[in-house]
Amino acid sequence: MTSSAGPFRIGLLGHGTVGAALAELLPQRAAQIEHVTGLRPEIVGVLTRSRGDFEQILAASDLVVELIGGIEPARDYVIRAMRAGKHVVTANKQLLAQHGEELWAIARECGVQLRFEAAVAGVVPVIRVLQESLAAAHVERIHGIVNGTSNFILSEMARTGAAYADVLKEAQRLGYAEADPSEDVNGKDAAAKMAILARLAFDTPVHLDQVVCEGIERIGPDDLEYARDLGLGLKLIGTAERVDGGISVRVHPAFLYARHPLASIDGPFNAVTVESEAITEITMSGPGAGGPQTASAVLGDVISAMIPPASTPETSVRLEVVADVVSAFYLHMEVADTPGVLSRITGVLGEHGISVKSVVQKGLGDNARLVMVVHPVLESRFFAAVERIATLTELRTPPRAIRVIEEEFS
Amino acid sequence: MTSSAGPFRIGLLGHGTVGAALAELLPQRAAQIEHVTGLRPEIVGVLTRSRGDFEQILAASDLVVELIGGIEPARDYVIRAMRAGKHVVTANKQLLAQHGEELWAIARECGVQLRFEAAVAGVVPVIRVLQESLAAAHVERIHGIVNGTSNFILSEMARTGAAYADVLKEAQRLGYAEADPSEDVNGKDAAAKMAILARLAFDTPVHLDQVVCEGIERIGPDDLEYARDLGLGLKLIGTAERVDGGISVRVHPAFLYARHPLASIDGPFNAVTVESEAITEITMSGPGAGGPQTASAVLGDVISAMIPPASTPETSVRLEVVADVVSAFYLHMEVADTPGVLSRITGVLGEHGISVKSVVQKGLGDNARLVMVVHPVLESRFFAAVERIATLTELRTPPRAIRVIEEEFS
Numbered sequence: 001m002t003s004s005a006g007p008f009r010i011g012l013l014g015h016g017t018v019g020a021a022l023a024e025l026l027p028q029r030a031a032q033i034e035h036v037t038g039l040r041p042e043i044v045g046v047l048t049r050s051r052g053d054f055e056q057i058l059a060a061s062d063l064v065v066e067l068i069g070g071i072e073p074a075r076d077y078v079i080r081a082m083r084a085g086k087h088v089v090t091a092n093k094q095l096l097a098q099h100g101e102e103l104w105a106i107a108r109e110c111g112v113q114l115r116f117e118a119a120v121a122g123v124v125p126v127i128r129v130l131q132e133s134l135a136a137a138h139v140e141r142i143h144g145i146v147n148g149t150s151n152f153i154l155s156e157m158a159r160t161g162a163a164y165a166d167v168l169k170e171a172q173r174l175g176y177a178e179a180d181p182s183e184d185v186n187g188k189d190a191a192a193k194m195a196i197l198a199r200l201a202f203d204t205p206v207h208l209d210q211v212v213c214e215g216i217e218r219i220g221p222d223d224l225e226y227a228r229d230l231g232l233g234l235k236l237i238g239t240a241e242r243v244d245g246g247i248s249v250r251v252h253p254a255f256l257y258a259r260h261p262l263a264s265i266d267g268p269f270n271a272v273t274v275e276s277e278a279i280t281e282i283t284m285s286g287p288g289a290g291g292p293q294t295a296s297a298v299l300g301d302v303i304s305a306m307i308p309p310a311s312t313p314e315t316s317v318r319l320e321v322v323a324d325v326v327s328a329f330y331l332h333m334e335v336a337d338t339p340g341v342l343s344r345i346t347g348v349l350g351e352h353g354i355s356v357k358s359v360v361q362k363g364l365g366d367n368a369r370l371v372m373v374v375h376p377v378l379e380s381r382f383f384a385a386v387e388r389i390a391t392l393t394e395l396r397t398p399p400r401a402i403r404v405i406e407e408e409f410s
Numbered sequence: 411m412t413s414s415a416g417p418f419r420i421g422l423l424g425h426g427t428v429g430a431a432l433a434e435l436l437p438q439r440a441a442q443i444e445h446v447t448g449l450r451p452e453i454v455g456v457l458t459r460s461r462g463d464f465e466q467i468l469a470a471s472d473l474v475v476e477l478i479g480g481i482e483p484a485r486d487y488v489i490r491a492m493r494a495g496k497h498v499v500t501a502n503k504q505l506l507a508q509h510g511e512e513l514w515a516i517a518r519e520c521g522v523q524l525r526f527e528a529a530v531a532g533v534v535p536v537i538r539v540l541q542e543s544l545a546a547a548h549v550e551r552i553h554g555i556v557n558g559t560s561n562f563i564l565s566e567m568a569r570t571g572a573a574y575a576d577v578l579k580e581a582q583r584l585g586y587a588e589a590d591p592s593e594d595v596n597g598k599d600a601a602a603k604m605a606i607l608a609r610l611a612f613d614t615p616v617h618l619d620q621v622v623c624e625g626i627e628r629i630g631p632d633d634l635e636y637a638r639d640l641g642l643g644l645k646l647i648g649t650a651e652r653v654d655g656g657i658s659v660r661v662h663p664a665f666l667y668a669r670h671p672l673a674s675i676d677g678p679f680n681a682v683t684v685e686s687e688a689i690t691e692i693t694m695s696g697p698g699a700g701g702p703q704t705a706s707a708v709l710g711d712v713i714s715a716m717i718p719p720a721s722t723p724e725t726s727v728r729l730e731v732v733a734d735v736v737s738a739f740y741l742h743m744e745v746a747d748t749p750g751v752l753s754r755i756t757g758v759l760g761e762h763g764i765s766v767k768s769v770v771q772k773g774l775g776d777n778a779r780l781v782m783v784v785h786p787v788l789e790s791r792f793f794a795a796v797e798r799i800a801t802l803t804e805l806r807t808p809p810r811a812i813r814v815i816e817e818e819f820s
Contacts, residue, residue, distance in 0.1 A: 025688060029546040029547075029548070032546045032548075032613075033545070033546045035613075036545050036546060101725070104724075105724070108723075108724065117543070123543075123689045123690075123692060124692060125535070125538075125539050125543045125692070128535075128538065128539070128542060128543055129535050129538070129539075132538060132710065132713070132714050133527070133533075133535040133538055133707070133710040134706075134710065135443070135446050135710065135713045135714075135717070136439040136442045136443045136446060136709060136710075136713055137439075137706060137710075138439070138442075143815070199725070202727075202729055203442075203445075203723075203725050203726050203727060204725050204726075204727050204728055204729040205725050205728065206731060210731040212733050218810060219812070220742075220810070222742060222779065222781075223740075223742060223810070223812060226740070226742075226770070226781055232814075234812070237813075237815065242729075243732050243735055243736075244732070245729070245730070246729050246730035246731065246732040247729045247730070247731055247732065248731070248732045248733070248735045249731060250733075250735075252812075252813055253812050253813070254812065254813040254814065254815045255740055255812060255813070255814040255815065256815050257815070257816060259676075260815065261695065264674055266669075276706075277702075278435060278702045278703065278705070278706045279533045279696065279697070279702075279703055279706045280533075280696065280697045280700070280703060281696060281697075282533060282534060282535070282694065282695070282696035283693075283694070283695045283696065284692065284693070284694045284695075285671065285692070285693045285694075286689065286690065286691060286692035286693065287689070287690045287691075290690070292687075292688045292689075293688065293689055293690060295688070296544075296547060296686075296688045296689045297543070299546060300542065300543040300544065300545065300546075300547075303542070303545045303546055304542050304545075307545070313518075313613075314514075314515070314518065315511070315609070315613050315614050315615050316613045316614075317612075317613060317614050318614055318615065319612055319614040319652075319655070319656050319657045320655070320656035320657070321616060321620040321656065321657055321658070321659060322653050322654070322656040322657065322658045323622050323658070323660075325653055325658045325660075326653075330633075330636070330665055332630075332632060332633060332636075360636070369632065371632075371636055400628060400630070400633070402629070402633060402644070402662075402663050402664065402665060403647075403662055403663070403664040403665070404642075404664065404665040405553070405647065405664045405665065405666050405667070405670065406667060
């Protein structure tokens with residue numbers, strides 16, 4: 001199927017947001033992929049509505065990536081690729097939720113891989129974890145936030161108190177919702193994803209039509225106010241669980257108690273919780289959509305189809321391991337409550353080029369507790385200042401420094 | 411290496427908490443594993459300090475599971491097993507953080523798999539995700555809570571306001587801390603895990619000795635009070651990140667801003683966040699220790715060594731997909747503010763056998779807003795009651811029902 005050395009040839013079906021992102025990402029990562037797999041991946045053909053010939057691309061490829069979406073012609077192409085002995089990677093949830101059993105049977109029959117991590121929750125690796133890490137686990141329940149658009153809308157309604165229709169408009173303006181958002185807000189998109197997860201978790205056929213489904217269109221600002229007052233989350237939740245010898249698969253809005261691992265998942269993120277007696281529970285979260293993110297999930301599948309499993313490749317670089325880095329700090333001091341103590345301490349910090357962000361001082365009889373947070377500084381320089389401060393006669397106990405991790409994504 | 415049908419023979423080295431849990435879990439899951447892989451796994455020999463012969467077990471095994479811990483004789487056994495052409499699954503973080511390059515080189519040379527998911531963060535599938543999903547990602551940073559004992563202690567200090575020494579004693583009593591907890595609380599255990607993660611993420615050799623390390627022994631109730639006042643988390647954080655063309659790998663206590671995905675990880679749980687430009691960030695969390703949990707991670711590795719990658723096996727059962735399930739509900743009603751309205755509504759609920767958990771009523775001029783939460787009930791029965799309530803003349807708008815997910819693990 002694949003040649004044992006040289007290029008690894010990829011046929012790309014579809015060139016929308018994800019397809020274009022993949023075509024951009026692949027050359028950037030090709031050298032690293034060659035290091036890991038021994039093969040250099042390259043896109044040998046792209047099929048769009050207006051250009052490319054499927055048969056020609058198929059003949060030239062070792063693996064086909066299907067990013068067309070919808071049922072036909074995607075289904076026909078995927079089947080023809082597998083029948084031709086090619087591995088297939090797809091992000092097509094609708095196809096798998098409606099024709100999964102047929103496609104998986106053909107993959108087994110033809111001895112090819114059919115991978116679909118990007119079909120559910122984007123870059124969140126829930127498919128791989130269910131198929132591999134938990135291949136023999138007795139899964140009891142899956143809860144998922146698997147539609148980023150509806151989660152973004154509910155998060156914004158909770159944050160601003162605005163009405164559904166207004167937040168939807170804002171989401172469309174920001175690109176978090178499509179011009180026609182129906183499938184996202186009525187739960188149908190999430191239902192397809194939950195059908196796939198239920199199939200894998202419970203090892204039983206599950207079709208999209210069997211998923212009970214309710215959307216977020218009727219949620220009002222009142223409901224989110226109630227949730228806030230009681231410290232609950234209100235989310236569009238997908239559930240797949242065992243009940244009385246059968247299973248239930250459904251998507252609907254739900255209040256979550258505050259400590260539920262999905263209650264704090266905000267904005268366009270996706271997250272999935274898998275429960276099983278032996279593992280207790282695993283939660284995974286990350287971006288559920290986006291071109292580069294979904295393309296990364298597709299690329300992870302492509303690489304897995306290229307490599308023998310679980311080799312830890314030789315290291316490719318020898319990076320210096322640096323001990324002295326930049327960090328913000330909290331500094332806790334017990335001091336004598338005398339005039340000038342604060343100025344002596346900030347003086348030492350200033351001499352070391354350290355800038356103070358905030359100070360809290362609490363009197364305790366003759367003593368005071370002084371807590372400072374300083375802006376990011378090279379650690380060695382900060383610790384030199386702390387060593388100096390420790391020698392001040394006003395210090396009652398050794399100062400205590402703890403690093404502060406500030407928001408890095410914004 | 412492995413026979414193409416029949417049993418898959420596992421040699422088990424070590425029979426402590428995890429080994430015993432694996433010996434119990436494997437027979438329970440053997441039928442499902444046989445369904446997935448076509449091979450029935452069985453433990454053919456167990457080596458402990460007092461019984462078993464390594465050479466004999468090795469000769470009888472297709473795969474060796476190493477759960478002895480420490481460097482020797484674990485290192486010697488793992489090398490001899492790989493040299494004999496056997497796959498190895500290990501949970502030994504010390505061994506990999508100190509001798510990983512040697513062992514991975516031997517695995518490549520001998521063409522066998524060396525898998526180690528259970529060595530870092532227990533059942534949280536971070537090793538698999540780094541090695542497979544993110545094999546070609548340019549990882550920028552990893553943050554991890556990878557020691558459950560220290561996280562449990564900090565969570566309890568935050569919750570109760572108690573001092574470190576008292577909480578440690580309580581953790582020992584509850585079995586969350588060992589009699590000698592040094593490696594857990596001084597950061598050394600976490601350092602070994604971060605060395606392994608850094609090696610995989612950055613594709614460069616990282617030895618345990620290169621990890622900068624500070625423990626939680628000096629954290630005081632004051633520090634946690636400060637964290638609570640400012641809405642911060644205070645955690646023992648492992649960091650591996652790129653800095654100026656090199657990398658930094660370290661473990662130390664740190665304050666986290668409230669929305670950091672690790673800030674809400676409490677108790678003995680572990681969690682890891684992986685950041686990269688293309689994927690933004692993925693967070694994974696779950697139990698970091700525990701016999702059955704760690705044994706599940708080991709078993710996931712064993713199964714992966716048995717199967718060809720990414721086959722979606724034929725379904726083994728046809729479970730009924732049930733539409734009508736039990737759920738708690740929130741019920742939102744706008745009603746005329748007249749005497750008796752509450753009693754009429756609760757009357758309908760009572761007739762349907764539905765029990766009310768809480769009621770909030772707010773006056774709005776002539777109208778009132780009534781929010782009820784009811785105890786779990788079969789959905790069809792609840793919706794029948796709602797249909798009846800909708801016909802009451804006091805209702806101003808159709809009632810709105812939203813499901814409530816209550817705490818399931820406690």
